[in-house]
Amino acid sequence: MHSSFLFCVTRYSLDYDSSENQLFLEEERRMSYLGFRCLEISRWVICGLIGFLTGLIACCIDIAVEKLAGVKYFVVKQNIEKFTEVGGLSISLILWAVLNSSLVMVGAITVAFIEPIAAGSGIPQIKCYLNGVKIPRVVRLKTLVVKVFGVICSVAGGLAVGKEGPMIHSGAVVAAGVSQGRSTSLKKDFKIFEYFRRDTEKRDFVSAGAAAGVSAAFGAPVGGVLFSLEEGASFWNQMLTWRIFFASMISTFTLNFFLSIYNNKPGDLSSPGLINFGRFESDSVAYNFYEIPLFIVMGAIGGLLGALFNKLNYWLTIFRIRYVHRPCLQVMEAMLVAAVTATVSFSMIYFSNDCQPLGPDQSEDYQLQLFCADGEYNSMATTFFNTPERSVRSLFHNPPGSYNPGTLGMFTVTYFFLACWTYGLAVSAGVFIPSLLIGAAWGRLFGILLPTVTIWADPGKYALIGAAAQLGGIVRMTLSLTVIMVEATGNVTYGLPIMLVLMTAKIVGDYFVEGLYDIHIKLQSVPFLHWEAPATSHWLTAREVMGAPVICFNRLEKVGTIVDILSNTSTNHNGFPVVVPVAPGKICGLILRSQLIVLLKHKVFVELARSRLTQRKLQLKDFRDAYPRFPPIQSIHVSQDERDCMMDLSEFMNPTPYTVPQETSLPRVFKLFRALGLRHLVVVDHDNRVVGLVTRKDLARYHLGKHGLEELQLAQT
């Protein structure tokens, strides 16, 4: 993930605002009331499609993993049963390790060699995208294919990973694809939805896709909407939110519907997500008022363990960036982890002698007898010899007494380190389920040990709280995670304890180190804007923050000048103020690099326009066709004669860019950026003369550390 993500943060970042030029306004003015209605309906159709396709993908992943894992565990189980009697279990171990490694190898090769951006859960990348930082190739069809294939391999390969995180990325890619009505990878343009080929619109759909992904992953449509809002929204729009909710609903419904058909129970809509916590009935596992302090203690433990996890993973990531950046090394590391996971699991199962009587229902498919007496099974095997989703559910719902404390303790420790080692490998995989599993294990342990001290407590309830605490300690999500957990348990009563636990975990964890996603985002030096300006930054003004001097263009500018400036790698701005030539430096507009490139490519020069009067005028369509892969300036050839031509920018620039005076305080500038989704803000003096330009990077630098305001070093992009 890192290498690719690190070194090519885009030059063409998202721009929500500055593209409102003359052409755009004319188009909008031409459009009738009916036209807007049609657009609105298309948006709904697209969101429905996004939800449907995301649900379908989730369904495919689920079935493929079940099938593959089923075959694998069946083979290994048969082998173990065979060799338990005759001895020579090491052969079973080797078989297991080889099966795991080969599955993971296939996945890792696809990811490392074909599309490295598909590695990991994709959540940091989607967070960046929704924040306004576009990372190249992150929403391409190829990425989606690799991601889906990769996640099937890595989950079936028995790694300590989940298939939930990648769903969010998958949903986002689906959204970006569907909403543009074309696929550049497949070179197919359906000529529909052309109006939406703009950053603003595309981003709105991507947030719907991410929400649909969350919704399919956890059966949590409201949680999905809140996730999108928490990560992406800057300006709350009711209709947009409503559409996002629609996509989420359709997504969970589609998954539910197809899974019910697959399970031969059509119409039984009881598995709305990839992970299903099972229903927590309030009457059977109600909590009491005096348990709340216990929950808060568990939240603190979750925060501590989460911080440890993140810190270890941080060091590991630094190590990987330095030494493991070649694809074949990455594949080998992934295979190694897979083999180690199998070995550790095997030896844990082998050396534990925690036999439990077989329950009345044989719903757990993979109960291993091993050295236990007849009618008993090895309880360590239920957690290791199983897909992680099933293990989580067992920990939540198995009756008291199903696990002994030693087993749980051992499991927690080993799985903690395995999961920590696994996150960041060149495989497509999420960290949600491993976190939940670790948390559920120590939570259940906590619940088992409690009655020995004071009171009897249902261990399943503590497993749930532990899972929430651990997940919260690692990812540090707040609102959306609470709602996701509440929706996944299907019980509103647990809302308050889960919320308190997540809050405590976040506060404790934040004291030591940031959340896992934020660590990975920070390692890429991405200009990520947080919610508010640092609290103590009121003394900073636009003058101190802005970049100056700014390269400006005249309204009528020489082609040569433009080409030279765009080619100059040291001035890699994406937006340039346009000034009037008569009054020096007085602003009259803002033009984007991408717009200039389209203009150069179509040779929209004043002289040529005069000579070739019949030539058709450049239209908005030309910009949309070029979107989003604008050619680099180097690919555009401008002859020596053409360099002396002039370009008239009036029609293509944004004639009314937002400006602020130099004395504006940083929090006000920040709020403008955040609320309006700006990329460039021109700073002017009292006579409207350009004196500077504030970009996202200028704002993202400032950071509130423990010693007051700090300035970060951001990548030179």
Place this chain on the structure above:
Amino acid sequence: MHSSFLFCVTRYSLDYDSSENQLFLEEERRMSYLGFRCLEISRWVICGLIGFLTGLIACCIDIAVEKLAGVKYFVVKQNIEKFTEVGGLSISLILWAVLNSSLVMVGAITVAFIEPIAAGSGIPQIKCYLNGVKIPRVVRLKTLVVKVFGVICSVAGGLAVGKEGPMIHSGAVVAAGVSQGRSTSLKKDFKIFEYFRRDTEKRDFVSAGAAAGVSAAFGAPVGGVLFSLEEGASFWNQMLTWRIFFASMISTFTLNFFLSIYNNKPGDLSSPGLINFGRFESDSVAYNFYEIPLFIVMGAIGGLLGALFNKLNYWLTIFRIRYVHRPCLQVMEAMLVAAVTATVSFSMIYFSNDCQPLGPDQSEDYQLQLFCADGEYNSMATTFFNTPERSVRSLFHNPPGSYNPGTLGMFTVTYFFLACWTYGLAVSAGVFIPSLLIGAAWGRLFGILLPTVTIWADPGKYALIGAAAQLGGIVRMTLSLTVIMVEATGNVTYGLPIMLVLMTAKIVGDYFVEGLYDIHIKLQSVPFLHWEAPATSHWLTAREVMGAPVICFNRLEKVGTIVDILSNTSTNHNGFPVVVPVAPGKICGLILRSQLIVLLKHKVFVELARSRLTQRKLQLKDFRDAYPRFPPIQSIHVSQDERDCMMDLSEFMNPTPYTVPQETSLPRVFKLFRALGLRHLVVVDHDNRVVGLVTRKDLARYHLGKHGLEELQLAQT
């Protein structure tokens, strides 16, 4: 509600932005990192308090209503049972009508004579407040007391009203009170939370209060958050949302906790809201794919009935504004409605001969035998002779066969007209529960009639869908209502059908007439800003929208001029651009009417400052102490000598107001207003000279009708 609400839309509207002057910046600069931390913690504490108090109020209302209604129904029931045998039931009728009328009279007198703004559900007022339009007295302690007392009287008085809507208003008042750390009504200033005595901060807390109210009313903390966001948020802020969620959680938890103690089941947290739909188990009342079209048809019916309801209520409201505006008339109308409600209910019960066998559980307290055989009860009585909340729950959960179609049909029709007549009376009451009840009745009827056509269906499920459809058709809320309904049913599976039903109801209803709250808001001609500028308004620019010419002040201005301009009733602006005298008309700041009044009151004149050097400087505290009830200009005495003094506005004006050039399109201006919560936007020419001022009213005028863009007439405020 109308009269008071109508004629005094405030002169001192909320202002989120323009108060960032020199004093404020200096204070912020002085504040340390730790200071900001303390503020943050205070915000959390306040939100916790808001949630706690709101939950407590909900609990009091619930218990008081239960007790009062219990006594009333007990008396009436005894009386009926007595007279059923001996004949002379008309005495029972009179007793019932008198009891109802007297309860309602007490409530109506309190509302009409003491605090008319407490009438109705308060949701339109809170919507306006969160939108940025402050309505006087809406968040005062007196309003809260009257509201709570009034709602107890009107619900116990048997009107077709609910106690849920007023909870939202109550939560908002609690929030406004707690966050300011003082009560002007009680003349008590606790000298805490002084930092929050600003519009921005107060409004954030009020949205938390509204969310806590929803949460307590429906046991729907997430729905509460979404309600606040849907109605109030313009700029999504993660920490704020998280705090709002905290308030909601605490509120539902408090209510739950105290109700569990009241019900002698401490720790049984199973009644999280005032209304509890009871649990819908997915396995018992699952829906099928082919039922979805039926649900959509029901949504359309709900939309139609909702539109009819709204249209009737609209005419009624117009009638009331014209003829029933004197308090004593209002009280008499309320009493009349109460008497009619009792009479109608009584005759419905009396003439219906729908006897049902008594169920095994006698949990329904108010089962009337009347003329039924022993061991049977009158089923009409369960719906009429009961609090509406219990009737809704019976309609959802009573087993098939509990009601006969004729009873339900009669009930729907009568209750529809009763509820429509009741909404808008001078009593404190909500429209949620009546809507749910009407919808549940016809929904159940729909469900009963269905099997005769095609398939068997659980009528309770259709009652739920009908309730959603009817409520959606009347109030037209979308996202938040879906989530509220899902949380209240405790079943995520119903999310998609409820969403589809609400969407259909909204689309169908909007075709005919607006939502009930919007109708009432529109009748007040409030400058209410919707989410986006009308779609076809791109051809309008700031030049056409703005008010011009603008009254500006010089940076150094004569006191006489200021007093004259502020006293001039024809120029009732709240914000004035400040210009530099040397370059005529060039903008250098913006100052508010309220700030000028404080300056005049403290006589901050240049000449006096020179003569009285020892006088203390005006501080931010002086502005905060005056907030929010700034004295009118008439109350400030300025002598003839003082009129010749000068005032230096530099330190008190906002030195960097947002400005736009004249060519900016209306959607861009709109977005600035909405995203930044502006009240005034200065329009400047290319030399930064003031040419106009855009206010909320200028934007709220434009409205997309069926024939394109329309201009509304707004009240002259």
